[in-house]
Amino acid sequence: MTQPHIRLSDVEMTFSRPDGVGEDIHALGPIQLDLRHGEFFAVVGPSGCGKSTLLELMIGLTNPTKGTITFEGQPINGSCPDGIGVVFQEDASFAWLTVRDNIAFGLRRMALDRREQDERVEQALAMMGLVEFADVYPSQLSGGMRQRVCIARTLVTQPRLILLDEPFGALDQQTRLLMGDEILSLWRKTGATIFLITHALDEAAMLADRIGVMSSRPGQLIDIVETNWPKDRDSRIVENDAFGAVTARLWRSLRVESMKAIGKKDAQA
Amino acid sequence: MTKAGLIRLALIAVLLGALEVLVRIGRIDALTMQAPHKMLLDLYAMLASGKLNKAIAKTMGNAGFAFVIAVSLGVISGLMIHRMRRVRETLDPLFATYYAIPVFAFYPLLILLLGLGDAPQIFIGVMLGFVAVVVNTLNGLDRVPRVLLKTARVNGMNGLETALKITLPSAAPYILTGAKFAVAYSLIGVIGAEFIMSTGGMGYEISFAYNNFDNATMYPLIIMILVASISINMVISRWEKSLLKRRGLQ
Numbered sequence A: 001m002t003q004p005h006i007r008l009s010d011v012e013m014t015f016s017r018p019d020g021v022g023e024d025i026h027a028l029g030p031i032q033l034d035l036r037h038g039e040f041f042a043v044v045g046p047s048g049c050g051k052s053t054l055l056e057l058m059i060g061l062t063n064p065t066k067g068t069i070t071f072e073g074q075p076i077n078g079s080c081p082d083g084i085g086v087v088f089q090e091d092a093s094f095a096w097l098t099v100r101d102n103i104a105f106g107l108r109r110m111a112l113d114r115r116e117q118d119e120r121v122e123q124a125l126a127m128m129g130l131v132e133f134a135d136v137y138p139s140q141l142s143g144g145m146r147q148r149v150c151i152a153r154t155l156v157t158q159p160r161l162i163l164l165d166e167p168f169g170a171l172d173q174q175t176r177l178l179m180g181d182e183i184l185s186l187w188r189k190t191g192a193t194i195f196l197i198t199h200a201l202d203e204a205a206m207l208a209d210r211i212g213v214m215s216s217r218p219g220q221l222i223d224i225v226e227t228n229w230p231k232d233r234d235s236r237i238v239e240n241d242a243f244g245a246v247t248a249r250l251w252r253s254l255r256v257e258s259m260k261a262i263g264k265k266d267a268q269a
Numbered sequence B: 001m002t003k004a005g006l007i008r009l010a011l012i013a014v015l016l017g018a019l020e021v022l023v024r025i026g027r028i029d030a031l032t033m034q035a036p037h038k039m040l041l042d043l044y045a046m047l048a049s050g051k052l053n054k055a056i057a058k059t060m061g062n063a064g065f066a067f068v069i070a071v072s073l074g075v076i077s078g079l080m081i082h083r084m085r086r087v088r089e090t091l092d093p094l095f096a097t098y099y100a101i102p103v104f105a106f107y108p109l110l111i112l113l114l115g116l117g118d119a120p121q122i123f124i125g126v127m128l129g130f131v132a133v134v135v136n137t138l139n140g141l142d143r144v145p146r147v148l149l150k151t152a153r154v155n156g157m158n159g160l161e162t163a164l165k166i167t168l169p170s171a172a173p174y175i176l177t178g179a180k181f182a183v184a185y186s187l188i189g190v191i192g193a194e195f196i197m198s199t200g201g202m203g204y205e206i207s208f209a210y211n212n213f214d215n216a217t218m219y220p221l222i223i224m225i226l227v228a229s230i231s232i233n234m235v236i237s238r239w240e241k242s243l244l245k246r247r248g249l250q
């Protein structure tokens, strides 16, 4: 397997102002990145550095102003290939459908027999801890649970590459650790490649095989950290001495960038 | 029932009671106004005799038709206008001033164009209701969260599928608000037109009864129109409320 699962070459994104007034916003890049088949890759970076923009480029929602992205050898051009599943940063649950129907939404559009579909939905409900909420509407759930509904909706289609944009942002620290365990076991079970965007350094350090550190806008990868964790890790990895070292290295790379992001222009390394 | 609801009900009962008393003691003369209990008896007699069934069917049928056209055309137009920014910018100020136009002033012209049949009456009903549906549909579509549209695109849904499965369900409460207006407007349009110039329908019969001091026909017809309009409105309101409640918005 020499071919990367997804490859970003010289990818750049510049937004022009919709009204044509003012300077264009150079949001991202240039970025070079190869994701290996089946790896767990995390991206950390200060807010506004272009993480969500990067994700939208990878699913063809926007075309990069420069560079190319190929998924399984095929260039991505304006539409999301089958095989990629995404969970957005914002709440994307459908207020008019029950939790169960929300989760089944993408599946129902696939050529798959109904029994298999229903089975997958029930499995996802169980896995995401939503069984007792299957028949309620999203408005009755907390923000974190709604995000779990969206994760489940993506998982049931069994994507080979899963992109997650700060999926645990709305959760408390303890639940985040436990959801991390769920994602890890899911990753092991499915063999999917995972691309996780997060602003939490410890989350990235605990979950990922490799962590990309992004600079402030325009976001570029300024460091890539290999964790060398064993495949069957879980949240108890935080007790490991090496965990502290990984987190420390991430913070060393990010500190100056984060200061820039909050407006301290004269930040010193 | 809520406390406000009870008070509302009591208020209506008091007003009806007062009317009953005032007519009975002769403070309001029977040529102007019937006692409420008499209106109900007349209504019963009118329905039992069946002599106005044709007029009722014509008016309700035409208003129903106008309603269906106003809502379906309004929703489709709303969806299309929403996608065209330029058109939207041009039309928005026109929508805002639309209800300043006295639509009935065009009725004679419509008769010239569409003939003496039911068409001009239905047309007026549609003209009145249509814009309310368009404006409310646009309002609802403006509020569809962008992330839902992204979700649709990621799922490879085309424009029609996105409209049917994402944008319209998401905007449904607002569209129902538009539909409520359309119920009232289509009745107003059709009955108003019948008043002015037509040879049948409830509006015509009311006007005819009025000219002949026939209170036994006029008031029951007015009550029927009230009951029809209010009850349809209540059904849609219920539906609207349950949608909003489901979304945690009420």
Ligand SMILES: Nc1ncnc2c1ncn2[C@@H]1O[C@H](COP(=O)(O)OP(=O)(O)O)[C@@H](O)[C@H]1O
Pocket (backbone or CB within 6 Å): A015, A016, A025, A027, A045, A046, A047, A048, A049, A050, A051, A052, A053, A054, A217
């Ligand atoms: N559609 C857009 N038009 C203009 N600017 C945008 C658009 N999307 C994002 N941006 C800008 O690009 C930058 C990166 O945004 P984003 O990718 O959301 O950052 P992050 O997810 O890392 O917080 C921000 O400055 C944002 O304002």
Ligand SMILES: [Mg+2]
Pocket (backbone or CB within 6 Å): A051, A052, A053, A089, A165
């Ligand atoms: Mg983001």
